[in-house]
Amino acid sequence: MKNIFYQGPSFKILHNKYAKNGLLDPKASVKSSSQIVINESINKVWNIVINITDWSSFCPGFSKIKSLDGVKTDASFSFSLNNSPINAKFAVIRENSELSWTGMSLWAKAIDRITLYSQDDNKTLVILEESFSGVFMSLFISDKKLKIQHDKWLNAIKSKVEKGEKIE
16 A cells, blocks of 8 residues: 655755656655657657646646746756646756656646657657655555546647647
8 A cells, every 4th residue: 555644755855866867756655667669850849848837728727837047957947747846956967868857736746757768760768756755745646547648648748749739
């Protein structure tokens, strides 16, 4: 059984020790990993993923995205996901390879990690991983619900890249 009282490490440790080293919180009460193959070059996929201020135009649930300092390591940004405000900080930005950040909302803390891998025939494998911790978090969202949310997000990215479409 999951520890519903696990609050995770401090945000500073989560950001510097875990996220910046490509790690999720191994003890987090909610975790998910999803992947999708997109029929486009890694460069084209990266250009969509890195343009965070455009996410709300095609990704379900995203709104109020603000990146005042730009997309760079340790820069802060904020957004709402399903009407929950999130304050975030970029941890890793490796062109055509990885975009990771840490985020906080109320008492919840998360690491999100998007990695891209070039495949044969001009295709890109995109992996989205997240660890989510905070007291009672596993009572509000399950691994399965988080995976469903991630699958929707990845499908929206795929649709945007391949067809230029918005997903509702």
